[in-house]
Amino acid sequence: MSVISDVVSVPADRRTLPGDFVVPQSARAVVLFAHGLHTPRSHPRIHAVCAELHQAGIGTLSLDLFSEMEGPRVDAAQDQPVDMEMLGRRLTAAVDWLKIQPDTRALPVILFAAGAEAAVALRTAAELPDRVLTVVSWAGQPELAGDALERVRVPVLFITGSQSPQELRTAQDAARRLAAPSSLREVRAASHQFDEPDALNQAAEVTQGWIDDRLRSL
Numbered sequence: 001m002s003v004i005s006d007v008v009s010v011p012a013d014r015r016t017l018p019g020d021f022v023v024p025q026s027a028r029a030v031v032l033f034a035h036g037l038h039t040p041r042s043h044p045r046i047h048a049v050c051a052e053l054h055q056a057g058i059g060t061l062s063l064d065l066f067s068e069m070e071g072p073r074v075d076a077a078q079d080q081p082v083d084m085e086m087l088g089r090r091l092t093a094a095v096d097w098l099k100i101q102p103d104t105r106a107l108p109v110i111l112f113a114a115g116a117e118a119a120v121a122l123r124t125a126a127e128l129p130d131r132v133l134t135v136v137s138w139a140g141q142p143e144l145a146g147d148a149l150e151r152v153r154v155p156v157l158f159i160t161g162s163q164s165p166q167e168l169r170t171a172q173d174a175a176r177r178l179a180a181p182s183s184l185r186e187v188r189a190a191s192h193q194f195d196e197p198d199a200l201n202q203a204a205e206v207t208q209g210w211i212d213d214r215l216r217s218l
Helices: 042-053 082-097 117-128 141-150 165-177 199-216
Strands: 001-010 015-024 029-035 058-064 109-114 134-140 157-159 182-187
Touching: 001 058, 015 082, 029 042, 029 082, 029 117, 029 165, 029 199, 042 058, 042 141, 042 199, 058 082, 058 199, 082 109, 082 141, 109 117, 117 134, 117 141, 117 157, 134 165, 134 199, 141 165, 157 165, 157 199, 165 182, 182 199
Parallel strands: 029 058, 029 109, 109 134, 134 157, 157 182
Antiparallel strands: 001 015, 015 058
16 A cells, blocks of 8 residues: 655644644545544554554555644643643644645545543634544543533544543543534544543544544535
8 A cells, every 4th residue: 555654843822732644546435533632643553443444445644733842731631721722723724734735735534532632633623624634532631622512513423442431421521512423433442542342442443433424424
């Protein structure tokens, strides 16, 4: 499979954000992964999901929402307030960046995030309904999006582990507030980290199926 692969620097909010950019030949869409608060972009789970998407002809940009000078902020959301507006601006800038790259400017953009980053993705989708095709939230914290939930007008997929009942309730509450269709899928016998055997594969299959359905609807 022929691919374009590079480590890139994305200008955003007067910062430069590092990312891993991979675009298979004849890509059908591009998934923008938001990182920095819940999982680092170097996490093996992220690499595994990206590899599955590449095989399906979908490009990826795995982006840290914090610059290298700002340092790692993983799990910062648990210890201190998060400036969701600032992170939303940065993710919006990343969507803009994808829309001017020769290999992705004509491709639909899908936002993918876990934890607090899922709320950032939802805020960005609310601001960019014409440039974001859909949002995928894995074990997300959508409630952190606040009033932006009522302005989300693109379809949203929530994926939770069946062993995380609180996470399921949170996703259900968020889905009721959206101004768009949504789907909630549980991965059986999985915790919120999807660390159990085959849990990651199940979640990846659900994600790919959702993306394929959205692309067929274009």
